[in-house]
Amino acid sequence: MIEIKDLSLTFKNADEDHEALKAVTLDIPEGCIYGFVGSNGAGKSTLLRVISGIYRPDSGSVTIDETEVYDRPQAKENIFFVSDETVQFSRLTVNDLKSFYQSSYPTFDDKVFDDLISKLDLPRKKPLSQFSKGMKRQAIVAAALASRTKYILLDEAFDGLDPAMRRLIRTMIVDDIFDRGATLIVSSHNVTEIGDLCDKAMLLHKGEVIFAKDIDDVREGFEKVQIALPEGELDRSAIENAGVEVLSFRNLGRVSTVVAKGEKADITAKLSAISPAVLELVPLTLEEIFIYEMEVRGYAVSSEEDK
């Protein structure tokens, strides 16, 4: 298990210091797929780097199986960090990459690596600088999986890949993770992908944790309703007067789409009281929850439609 307690980290600059993480507390259990989502500059990559032992925390602690991570080789043997950059591997071939990680991770499995490379049909003797972005990512993910670490951390590792490549790499990882009960931590801007892939998610904004829970639990407490009156158009105040906390209201003709905060039964009961012709609950995506949570915190500017 990864335990993060009261973690704070500041980047000291000449102009002013930037507090990237503020008292972050989080537990990441074994065997799950954990998604980190957040706005740009929220601190996702910073948090991943602290967990990986790249950054030293200014205060608080990060432990893996009760061992502090920073500057501890025995803890870091359990982690494989895949960053969004691949330039550090440019001069290496696939064979060099295998040797590199073989000598770095005692649990490295040659057979797994060779099988994955064969499956992916990657050339073994060409330098990675001659690979496409997707191929580079495949090679490094193959090395990550072959290292057989308990925790694999991916920092926007799918960004910039086409949908087919993303799916391929995701499948590669997920199959392996499930087989051996490893833990995957993924940070991404693609909230939909996180929603599809992960069983737990954490939303980070300006270095603070907004929520950290199971994906199913994230959707709880929010409902999306499509509602229409028998005659005339509905407006936001009518919904609010019915006692419903409205996060978002949009009209499309006579049908209004409302995102409300509260329990399903309670919202349904209150909206039923205004005698709608149409009252339908629609599944809410993680992306929508992300957007609404950010709006509440003044991050995104809502469009005219979303008033």
Add this chain to the structure above:
Amino acid sequence: MLSAAKRISKTSNRDLKANSLFFIITNLVLFVNYIVQMSIRNFITYYNESITNYYQGYVIAYIGVAAVALCGVFTVFALFHESYSKSHADLAYSLPAGAKERFFSKLCTLVKLHILPVVFWNIIQFISTIITTDLSLKILARYAAVLFLTELSTCLFVDLVVILCLVCCGRLAEVIYTAVIITACEAILPRCIVLSSISIFSTRGSDDIEIITDKWFAWSAFPAYLMDNGYSNALVLMLMGSSLLSAALICLLYFIYKKRDGRATGKPFVFTAFREIVLILGIVTVTTYVLSDPDNIVLLPVVLLSYLLIRIFSAKSTLTIAKFVKWIAVFAVYMIMIFAFNFISYLCDGFAGKPDLSVLTDYDDVWVWVQTDEDIMTYTSSYKNPEGRKTLTKEQAEQLTDIYIKALDSREKSFSDYIDCLKNRNLAGNFASITLYTRNSDDIYSDNNSIIDVIDIDVRLTKNSTEQVAEEIKALDFISPEQISYLETKEYYD
């Protein structure tokens, strides 16, 4: 779980494989150096056992040493890539290794990639020279030792400087220019300080101190300069000491290295103190150089400009007038401190103390030089001595030195006199000097005669005081007019 030593070994082997290209290039350079060295000597060495013991072809040796050291620079840059590249930092710091394993594995790799090839090719050269000459093993061993230790000392010092800069900076530009500043200034700083603050104000001869500043080159990027002086046991010992010192300091850099984490990469200077040290080093070196030779005063605005450029380039924040003014003020403070030290040195006669006259014997061979703006008066005790004796007695020497000590004590120090000293750096102006060689007998031309000690006294005086000294010397009863010579100052310096 692997032990730290095993991790270091595995990591070192891994880095060795990843950087094998540098191994090939270094060996290629060393091979070419070997061929050039052997060719210069037509495979027969020109080294002769003589008083001078000079090395033939040492200019080419300089180039070879520089090329080998440069190989080390590139190797170090490759090994410490995470110091200035964020993507490499992400990789290096996330791998299962702590700071100790990372640092010492890199040093192990550096030894394998750079130092061991230097050792190997020097052994090859030594064996080749033995096979191809008929000179004695002793001579060849001495010759080879100097060549080898010069290369080793240069390589280790350059590696030390580059690793220091990589550890203390997080951006490639800063690594490069700080390494250049440190390498250039470290070698000449002692000499600049001595010439600007000791030699110029000392009333004693400062040759001993100036010789030490020459020997300082042994611990610098330019020990090859000392090969000019030929072989000596002292040279070998200095080069060995320099190599060991550099190696020890490289290891100690670990304690600075471990203070870094991934955040440091990308910052111009990881440690603010390092930036200030480099700036101060550059400013002090150039300013003391100018003070030792005021003809180069144009370097002062150059150093100010360079200082400001470094400040601007390494500042990651917005430039404001207030910051600019602060930087100028800091520069002014540094300059004031340098000039203050220089002025104190003037007041304290270059911290050299008074001449030690207790070593005078009954056989003192004396040279006197008394100079004003117009005339120079010289006296030599062995020249046209009417009594036929070549040296002066202790009592006679003391009479001469008393005149000088009295003149020394009568001087009035002032700021304007200080400025005159700086302006008249080339020994024009009014001064009196005396050199006494204390010997073991009175016949300076005999085979058994040798110098036991040397006393040098140089005193800057006013014109009247200088003329007074000349008159007092001429009035001594053991000095005959035939022994005094005169020159015109202007004619002499032209």
